[in-house]
Amino acid sequence: MRSHYARGLTLTCIGVLAITPDTLLVRLVDADPWTLVFWRGLGIATSLAVILWAVEGRAGMRNIVRFGWRQVLGAALMVIVSHCFIWALALTAAANVLVVLAGSPLAAALIGRIFLGEPVPYRTWVAAVVVAGGVAAIFADDLERGRLAGNLCAAGAVLGLAAYFVVLRSIRAVNTLPVPIWGNLAAAFAALPFASPFAVSQTATLWLVLMACVLMPVGIGLISTGPRYIPAAEVGLLLLLETLLGPLWVWLGTGEAPTAAVLAAGTVIVAALAMNSLLGLRSAARREMPP
Numbered sequence: 001m002r003s004h005y006a007r008g009l010t011l012t013c014i015g016v017l018a019i020t021p022d023t024l025l026v027r028l029v030d031a032d033p034w035t036l037v038f039w040r041g042l043g044i045a046t047s048l049a050v051i052l053w054a055v056e057g058r059a060g061m062r063n064i065v066r067f068g069w070r071q072v073l074g075a076a077l078m079v080i081v082s083h084c085f086i087w088a089l090a091l092t093a094a095a096n097v098l099v100v101l102a103g104s105p106l107a108a109a110l111i112g113r114i115f116l117g118e119p120v121p122y123r124t125w126v127a128a129v130v131v132a133g134g135v136a137a138i139f140a141d142d143l144e145r146g147r148l149a150g151n152l153c154a155a156g157a158v159l160g161l162a163a164y165f166v167v168l169r170s171i172r173a174v175n176t177l178p179v180p181i182w183g184n185l186a187a188a189f190a191a192l193p194f195a196s197p198f199a200v201s202q203t204a205t206l207w208l209v210l211m212a213c214v215l216m217p218v219g220i221g222l223i224s225t226g227p228r229y230i231p232a233a234e235v236g237l238l239l240l241l242e243t244l245l246g247p248l249w250v251w252l253g254t255g256e257a258p259t260a261a262v263l264a265a266g267t268v269i270v271a272a273l274a275m276n277s278l279l280g281l282r283s284a285a286r287r288e289m290p291p
Contacts, residue, residue: 008229015222041188043212078183084157092150100154107162134265
């Protein structure tokens with residue numbers, strides 16, 4: 001239905017905009033990757049639980065402990081995404097990480113097609129291929145700089161994120177917020193043995209609170225709701241907004257300027273994203289029209 005598609009599109013877009021400063025905040029926090037993963041995961045999980053309780057009350061709290069195998073798989077994938085993302089940012093340029101993450105639509109489309117039998121619209125494949133072309137141009141240039149470890153971590157985050165959205169899509173009939181709650185909590189405790197939780201400065205603590213307790217919980221909550229209404233591949237395409245805005249936030253906050261190639265690719269990515277979403281709304285409207 002058009003109303004469902006529009007709702008999913010709106011919620012996901014707002015969620016993506018909320019998480020776009022995440023990369024900048026990670027850069028501003030003066031802490032090692034293990035400590036970052038710990039506090040980030042713990043803050044996000046706690047804040048999401050509070051949001052769930054505020055919205056659904058005791059019923060929401062009961063849903064947290066009602067887990068099936070799909071929820072467990074989704075939480076495990078969130079652990080992979082959290083660790084790979086933070087380590088990728090520690091090992092390579094922020095713009096590179098976000099551009100590599102732009103490959104998630106292709107991965108989500110393929111995984112969703114294989115495991116859910118979900119048809120991928122032609123427009124989505126076209127948009128994903130256009131985006132892949134922009135990503136390839138930047139990725140090829142970055143490989144010459146020897147950032148293999150960071151690129152591999154970013155690739156791990158791509159695969160984990162794509163599979164995560166497909167899992168959420170498969171359990172769309174129920175509330176999906178418990179999945180990122182348990183996933184971020186598990187990521188935090190997996191990092192704890194290697195972290196230094198009390199070696200964080202006061203300034204870094206403020207950035208952590210803004211990131212883990214405000215922006216990321218709101219963003220994850222809305223983005224995790226999106227696959228209940230729109231295909232996983234389209235959620236991945238909407239996440240491409242971070243590919244453009246994330247490096248700009250880092251540039252404004254730290255002076256780590258994106259290259260001309262990144263800016264050009266971002267323009268292509270946003271254009272493909274906008275066209276795919278508009279065509280999706282048009283297609284949903286046609287399906288709703290009476291015969």
